[in-house]
Amino acid sequence: xxxxxxxxxAPAALRPRAAHDLPARLARSAAATGQGHHLRTDxxxxxxxxxxxxxxxxxxxTPLDRLDGWSFTPDGGDLVHHSGRFFSVRGLAATVDEGxxxxxxxxxxxxxxxxxxxxxxxxxxxxxxxxxxxxxxxGNPNLLQLSPTVQATRSNYQRVHQGARVRYLEHFAAPARxxxxxxxxxxxxxxxxxxxxxxxxxxVETTAEVPADEDFxxxxxxQIGELLRLDHVVNMDARTVLACLPMAAPGPEALHTDTELLxxxxxxxxxxxxxxxLVPLDGVEGWRRGADGIGRPDGRYFRVTxxxxxxxxxxxxxxxxxxxxxxxxxVAAFLYRRFGGVPHLLAHAKVEAGYLDTIELAPTVQCxxxxxxxxxxxxxxxxxxxxxxxDRRGAAHYAAEHSEEGGRFLQARIRYLFVAADEEAAPxxxxxxxxxxxxxxxxxxxxxxxxxNVQARTLLACLTTGAVRL
Amino acid sequence: xxxxxxxxxAPAALRPRAAHDLPARLARSAAATGQGHHLRTDxxxxxxxxxxxxxxxxxxxTPLDRLDGWSFTPDGGDLVHHSGRFFSVRGLAATVDEGxxxxxxxxxxxxxxxxxxxxxxxxxxxxxxxxxxxxxxxGNPNLLQLSPTVQATRSNYQRVHQGARVRYLEHFAAPARxxxxxxxxxxxxxxxxxxxxxxxxxxVETTAEVPADEDFxxxxxxQIGELLRLDHVVNMDARTVLACLPMAAPGPEALHTDTELLxxxxxxxxxxxxxxxLVPLDGVEGWRRGADGIGRPDGRYFRVTxxxxxxxxxxxxxxxxxxxxxxxxxVAAFLYRRFGGVPHLLAHAKVEAGYLDTIELAPTVQCxxxxxxxxxxxxxxxxxxxxxxxDRRGAAHYAAEHSEEGGRFLQARIRYLFVAADEEAAPxxxxxxxxxxxxxxxxxxxxxxxxxNVQARTLLACLTTGAVRL
Numbered sequence: 054x055x056x057x058x059x060x061x062x063a064p065a066a067l068r069p070r071a072a073h074d075l076p077a078r079l080a081r082s083a084a085a086t087g088q089g090h091h092l093r094t095d096x097x098x099x100x101x102x103x104x105x106x107x108x109x110x111x112x113x114x115t116p117l118d119r120l121d122g123w124s125f126t127p128d129g130g131d132l133v134h135h136s137g138r139f140f141s142v143r144g145l146a147a148t149v150d151e152g153x154x155x156x157x158x159x160x161x162x163x164x165x166x167x168x169x170x171x172x173x174x175x176x177x178x179x180x181x182x183x184x185x186x187x188x189x190x191x192g193n194p195n196l197l198q199l200s201p202t203v204q205a206t207r208s209n210y211q212r213v214h215q216g217a218r219v220r221y222l223e224h225f226a227a228p229a230r231x232x233x234x235x236x237x238x239x240x241x242x243x244x245x246x247x248x249x250x251x252x253x254x255x256x257v258e259t260t261a262e263v264p265a266d267e268d269f270x271x272x273x274x275x276q277i278g279e280l281l282r283l284d285h286v287v288n289m290d291a292r293t294v295l296a297c298l299p300m301a302a303p304g305p306e307a308l309h310t311d312t313e314l315l316x317x318x319x320x321x322x323x324x325x326x327x328x329x330x331l332v333p334l335d336g337v338e339g340w341r342r343g344a345d346g347i348g349r350p351d352g353r354y355f356r357v358t359x360x361x362x363x364x365x366x367x368x369x370x371x372x373x374x375x376x377x378x379x380x381x382x383x384v385a386a387f388l389y390r391r392f393g394g395v396p397h398l399l400a401h402a403k404v405e406a407g408y409l410d411t412i413e414l415a416p417t418v419q420c421x422x423x424x425x426x427x428x429x430x431x432x433x434x435x436x437x438x439x440x441x442x443x444d445r446r447g448a449a450h451y452a453a454e455h456s457e458e459g460g461r462f463l464q465a466r467i468r469y470l471f472v473a474a475d476e477e478a479a480p481x482x483x484x485x486x487x488x489x490x491x492x493x494x495x496x497x498x499x500x501x502x503x504x505x506n507v508q509a510r511t512l513l514a515c516l517t518t519g520a521v522r523l
Numbered sequence: 524x525x526x527x528x529x530x531x532x533a534p535a536a537l538r539p540r541a542a543h544d545l546p547a548r549l550a551r552s553a554a555a556t557g558q559g560h561h562l563r564t565d566x567x568x569x570x571x572x573x574x575x576x577x578x579x580x581x582x583x584x585t586p587l588d589r590l591d592g593w594s595f596t597p598d599g600g601d602l603v604h605h606s607g608r609f610f611s612v613r614g615l616a617a618t619v620d621e622g623x624x625x626x627x628x629x630x631x632x633x634x635x636x637x638x639x640x641x642x643x644x645x646x647x648x649x650x651x652x653x654x655x656x657x658x659x660x661x662g663n664p665n666l667l668q669l670s671p672t673v674q675a676t677r678s679n680y681q682r683v684h685q686g687a688r689v690r691y692l693e694h695f696a697a698p699a700r701x702x703x704x705x706x707x708x709x710x711x712x713x714x715x716x717x718x719x720x721x722x723x724x725x726x727v728e729t730t731a732e733v734p735a736d737e738d739f740x741x742x743x744x745x746q747i748g749e750l751l752r753l754d755h756v757v758n759m760d761a762r763t764v765l766a767c768l769p770m771a772a773p774g775p776e777a778l779h780t781d782t783e784l785l786x787x788x789x790x791x792x793x794x795x796x797x798x799x800x801l802v803p804l805d806g807v808e809g810w811r812r813g814a815d816g817i818g819r820p821d822g823r824y825f826r827v828t829x830x831x832x833x834x835x836x837x838x839x840x841x842x843x844x845x846x847x848x849x850x851x852x853x854v855a856a857f858l859y860r861r862f863g864g865v866p867h868l869l870a871h872a873k874v875e876a877g878y879l880d881t882i883e884l885a886p887t888v889q890c891x892x893x894x895x896x897x898x899x900x901x902x903x904x905x906x907x908x909x910x911x912x913x914d915r916r917g918a919a920h921y922a923a924e925h926s927e928e929g930g931r932f933l934q935a936r937i938r939y940l941f942v943a944a945d946e947e948a949a950p951x952x953x954x955x956x957x958x959x960x961x962x963x964x965x966x967x968x969x970x971x972x973x974x975x976n977v978q979a980r981t982l983l984a985c986l987t988t989g990a991v992r993l
Contacts, residue, residue, distance in 0.1 A: 067776040067863040070964065167793035207793070237786035239793065239880075253793050255786075299782075306537040312769075315970060316707035316725075323637040323677070323709065323723050393537040409880060410709075494540065500785060501971050 075235065076301035079274065082181040083519035086275035090177035094276045097199070098286070104187035104268055105197040111363040112191045117346055120359045120373040130335025130342075132357070132375055138208055140164035140461070142347075142357055142375055144332040145248060147406035150325055153432040158338040160347055160357050161248045161407060162377060162461055163331065167239065170290045171203040171225035171255040174235065175263060175271065182271035184221070184263065185291065190459025191362045192376050194466065198288035198459070199280060202269065220266055224257050232257045236297040239502035240510065241413060243457065244405025246355070246377050248331065251409070251502060254294045274298070278518030284454040289511065292455065296510035297499040298517045307491035308392050308481075317488055318504070321402035322411050329406045346378070353424050355379045358463060376463035381423035382454070385508040386440040386470035388417040388479045389450075389523050390489070396523035397489040399436075399479050403506065413506040414495070417479070417487070435484055443472045451521045455511060469511055471521055492516055492523065545705065546771035549744065552651040553989035556745035560647035564746045567669070568756070574657035574738055575667040581833040582661045587816055590829045590843040600805025600812075602827070602845055608678055610634035610931070612817075612827055612845055614807040615718060617876035620796040623902040628808045630817055630827050631718045631877060632847060632931055633801065637709065640760045641673040641695035641725040644705065645733060645741065652741035654691065654733065655761065660929025661832045662846050664936065668758035668929070669750060672739065690736055694727050702727040706767040709972035710980065711883060713927065714875025716825070716847050718801065721879070721972060724764045744768070748988030754924040759981065762925065766980035767969040768987045777961035778862050778951075787958055788884070788974070791872035795881045816848070823894050825849045828933060846933040851893035852924070855978040856910040856940035858887040858949045859920075859993050860959070866993035867959040869906075869949050873976065883976040884965070887949070887957070905954055913942045921991045925981060939981055941991055962986055962993065 087094055118125070122135050132142035145161040173184040188200035205219045224232050235256040242250040272280075277295065280286045309317070335342075340349055348356030358378045363371045388399040403415035418440045425433050443449050450471040457465035483489065495513060498504040505513065515521040557564055588595070592605050602612035615631040643654040658670035675689045694702050705726040712720040742750075747765065750756045779787070805812075810819055818826030828848045833841045858869040873885035888910045895903050913919050920941045927935035953959065965983060968974040975983065985991040 067778065067865060068780055070775045070777050070781045070961075072780065072782070165798075166796075169793075234782055234786040236782065237789045239789055253789055305540045307540050308537065310538055310542065311540045312542070312704055312706065312970075316704040319707045319709055319723055319972075323639075326636075328635070395537060491540075500782075502789075 075299060078181055079298055079300055079517070081179075082274040083278060083517070084275055085180050085273035086279055086519070089182055089271060089273045089276050090180070091182070091271050094272075094279045097270070097272070097276070097280060098283075100270065101187050101197055101199065101286070105189070107267075108189065109363060110189050110196050112196065112360050115359045115361045115373055116344060117342070117357065117359045117375060120375065121361075122373060123359075123375065125335070129333030132334060139374070142334060143248070144334040144337040145406060146330050146332045148326075148328040149404055149406070150327070151404065153428055158332065158340070159354065160334055160337060160340060160377075161331075162246060162250070163248045164250055166207040168206045168209075168252045169203055169222075169225050169255060170201050170252050170294050171205075171257060172291070172294050173202040173221055173224050173263065174256060174258040175260070177271065180273055181258070182273055183277065184269050185272050185277070187268045187270075188288070189364055190288065191360050191374070192456070192461065192463040192465065193285065193288065193459035194456055194464050195285050198456075199277070199286055199291055200288045201291050201294050204290050220269070221263070224259055225255050231261050232259045236299055236500070238297060238500055240293055240297070240499070240505070240507070241408060241503055242507050244407040244413065244506065246462065247407050249407060249409045254297045254499075256294060256298060274518045278515070278520035281515050281518055281520035282451075282453060285456055287455070289456065289458045289507070292511040292514040293507055295517055296496070296505070296513035298496075299500065300496050300517050301493065305493070306393070306395060307494055308397055308489050311494065314488065314490060314494055318402065318414070321486060325404055325411045327404060327406070327411050352380055354421075360463065377461060377465075378463040379421065379465045381421045383421045383465075383467040384418060384437075384440060384470070385416045385467050385512065386418045386449075386472055387509075387512050388436060388440070388472050388474040390474050390479065391523070392481075392489070395491050397491050398495060399474070399483055400488055400490045400495065400509070402486045402488070405506070409503055414490070414498070414504055414509055415506045416509050416512055419508050435487070436479065439474075439478055440470060440472055444468070444470060448472070450523070451515060457507075467508065467511075469515070471512065471515070471523065545769060548651055549768055549770055549987070551649075552744040553748060553987070554745055555650050555743035556749055556989070559652055559741060559743045559746050560650070561652075561741050564742075564749045567740070567742070567746070567750060568753075570740065571657050571667055571669065571756070575659075577737075578659065579833060580659050580666050582666065582830050585829045585831045585843055586814060587812070587827065587829045587845060590845065591831075592843060593829075593845065595805070599803030602804060609844070612804060613718070614802040614804040615876060616800050616802045618796075618798040619874055619876070621874065623898055628802065628810070629824065630804055630807060630810060630847075631801075632716055632720070633718045634720055636677040638676045638679075638722045639673055639692075639695050639725060640671050640722050640764050641727060642761070642764050643672040643691055643694050643733065644726060644728040645730070647741065650743055651728070652743055653747065654739050655742050655747070657738045657740075658758070659834055660758065661830050661844070662926070662931065662933040662935065663755065663758065663929035664926055664934050665755050668926075669747070669756055669761055670758045671761050671764050674760050690739070691733070694729055695725050701731050702729045706769055706970070708767060708970055710763055710767070710969070710975070710977070711878060711973055712977050714877040714883065714976065716932065717877050719877060719879045724767045726764060726768060744988045748985070748990035751985050751988055751990035752921075752923060755926055757925070759926065759928045759977070762981040762984040763977055765987055766966070766975070766983035768966075769970065770966050770987050771963065775963070776863065776865060777964055778867055778959050781964065784958065784960060784964055788872065791956060792881050795874055797874060797876070797881050799876045822850055824891075830933065847931060847935075848933040849891065849935045851891045853891045853935075853937040854888060854907075854910060854940070855886045855937050855982065856888045856919075856942055857979075857982050858906060858910070858942050858944040860944050860949065861993070862951075862959070865961050867961050868965060869944070869953060870958055870960045870965065870979070872956045872958070875976075879973055884960070884968070884974055884979055885976045886979050886982055889978050905957070906949065909944075909948055910940060910942055914938070914940060918942070920993070921985060937978065937981075939985070941982065941985070941993065
């Protein structure tokens with residue numbers, strides 16, 4: 054027996070399984086708008102612009118076969134880095150059991166390692182603030198956006214003990230020492246563009262002194278919510294982490310019990326036949342490699358393209374890489390209704406070929422409308438036209454354009470919306486594979502992985518930060 | 524707007540998200556021992572023996588190349604059924620980052636479809652009873668065991684609307700009508716023998732009249748618990764479903780908060796490098812196909828063998844199939860301690876090649892001791908010798924031998940144990956990849972898939988049914 058151990062049978066330090074004060078503390082931070090401890094919200098865009106000027110950033114297109122460090126493998130033509138690290142572009146062959154497209158092939162990003170997306174929290178003046186980073190990513194429409202405290206690949210964070218090169222990483226790599234984990238789950242990324250990619254989404258509260266850095270600022274949740282009402286300011290990695298904040302239920306009632314909701318989800322996941330295989334990139338049907346990258350003659354979906362990056366505030370000062378460039382702006386929208394005073398979202402159990410397991414909960418509408426132009430009216434995604442119409446009429450409760458992960462996607466713009474619905478637009482008994490879910494229910498599912506997809510998490514972040522109140 | 528819809532803004536029927544009366548009702552059923560509404564516990568073995576006599580059952584070994592309906596594919600030698608249904612035996616190549624074995628190949632069972640394991644519940648005399656089936660499976664040591672109400676493959680249950688051939692399936696295929704779902708989650712099966720297999724584990728309560736069938740009996744949880752103290756009476760499918768009963772926490776305290784537990788699990792899942800691919804069966808290194816099946820010259824792990832089955836109470840009267848036959852009896856044991864009066868189990872975040880995602884929580888010890896005989900002492904599984912020693916001394920709090928899924932495994936015997944530990948045997952700060960988890964915490968994780976592995980669920984079923992009280 055070690056000296057430090059309690060004697061057998063002695064009471065050990067038990068703790069409540071749940072931190073009951075946390076929802077109220079998060080709500081207080083979400084209510085703190087206009088002004089944080091360190092700066093006003095309206096000072097943030099100027100600070101971001103100043104950080105953009107302080108660093109040399111340049112991104113220019115480069116043909117795939119001239120990307121430094123990247124090449125097509127001789128057997129299969131996959132696009133890989135010579136180090137074997139980062140990611141590769143491979144082929145994917147999918148067969149699904151529903152929808153107008155049941156068999157297809159496509160390029161896909163393959164990156165089996167799990168990265169960390171972490172936001173550090175700390176109380177100032179009794180209000181939780183979150184340490185946000187001004188970070189450049191080559192695919193962002195405006196290059197520099199507000200990002201998590203840490204975005205680290207596993208190769209980054211496993212290097213931490215030989216001297217951290219990613220600022221503040223120590224708070225996430227070993228949070229047991231001096232920090233308190235508020236949320237930590239593996240969340241999926243885009244199922245149409247990534248093959249089974251997930252990242253750790255972490256929120257850690259610290260009471261330690263945190264040294265300042267000129268690329269970082271502490272903001273309240275309410276301030277981040279204000280910034281989420283602007284286009285292209287809060288990056289995708291920040292949004293997905295913020296969605297996982299455990300806001301909990303003050304009034305724990307909903308249309309369906311949690312068990313009914315999980316049972317419906319389980320049935321949806323179990324009922325689909327989805328067969329997905331990685332295949333050689335050079336044999337992918339319907340796609341061609343040309344001077345401007347790998348794309349489709351019909352111009353749909355996306356193309357794989359290359360960029361050369363020059364930057365001054367990164368671990369390295371310049372690099373080449375492929376990026377996936379979507380064709381057209383996407384739309385991701387939740388229809389919502391109040392039932393008995395409780396706001397509910399109409400979630401869609403959506404099949405995407407890149408998911409680890411068949412389906413995840415997506416917004417009511419999630420697609421790139423242009424891809425559906427040639428499709429018969431009765432096969433278009435349900436609720437799409439209602440959402441586009443509400444947006445055209447300016448009738449959406451919330452509408453903003455955000456961009457997806459700028460380290461992998463080039464100018465991937467999605468218009469995010471909340472649209473109020475009534476019984477006619479979205480009935481209490483929705484079509485199969487749709488279900489009304491309370492905001493609290495959707496939020497609490499983010500404690501676990503592979504329930505709530507990345508687009509739904511962006512919309513959820515609008516709710517956890519108070520950018521949107523339903 | 525449809526006629527049945529509530530007017531916009533009218534209060535809809537909200538319900539509490541959780542059924543707060545359920546844990547007490549389950550506890551009442553677990554306390555009901557000796558005698559249920561329909562029969563005494565000590566009458567069950569006799570009833571099972573009578574059902575075994577009532578049906579013609581015969582299982583004999585048949586060489587793999589003479590199994591009716593099965594053949595080796597010409598390209599790769601996978602063992603498949605001519606219908607393309609049921610399952611196939613393929614090859615698996617694994618590379619993992621830890622342990623004495625970091626690269627290996629093996630045969631594996633591939634069955635991508637999700638089946639239903641469902642137990643129907645109903646109150647008699649104010650106590651929940653569970654409808655258990657006397658069911659034959661060819662791999663069971665004693666052929667007939669107590670099974671869930673329904674064990675159905677997807678091909679079974681999707682046929683339900685053309686006239687159900689699986690008794691009581693309608694309660695699970697459309698539980699919304701007339702039933703109340705108590706639990707419904709996708710749970711994994713054996714990660715060493717199956718490639719990413721999972722089944723729906725369902726518990727449904729009904730208030731409807733349920734017609735009797737001579738192969739079925741209603742038992743209380745307490746009665747099932749009494750039968751779990753006997754060897755080879757309650758089958759694996761029943762055990763895994765019973766583990767998912769939401770017993771909840773009367774005293775919601777534990778050594779670690781739920782968030783800390785999930786964070787540790789997330790870190791364990793994220794840190795491993797596991798590469799697993801399906802490969803052709805005929806090229807699997809270290810395995811040979813001979814007259815008695817596919818096995819290893821060193822006699823370790825398992826062999827793939829064939830059987831011919833004759834039965835009278837199945838959908839078909841006879842069939843041939845391959846079965847996986849483990850070499851030697853396994854052991855699965857939880858070390859347990861009370862901290863502050865709350866029982867905790869020492870869970871192991873265990874890598875298995877067949878898991879959908881890297882790791883799941885396993886018992887403290889889970890292995891086939893014989894496979895580890897040639898391994899250096901310092902590389903043997905932690906806690907294995909302590910468990911074997913306690914078992915030899917008769918010092919285990921619980922020890923019984925159960926068999927694994929008799930439809931896929933032949934005589935797959937595992938000795939299941941609970942062994943009390945102290946600080947010396949199992950310290951408060953256990954080795955990496957081990958963690959103390961309260962019984963309630965482990966039980967509540969079964970609401971979601973891929974947290975608690977199938978061996979841990981057998982041990983958990985001993986706790987939810989009251990077979991074991993810690």
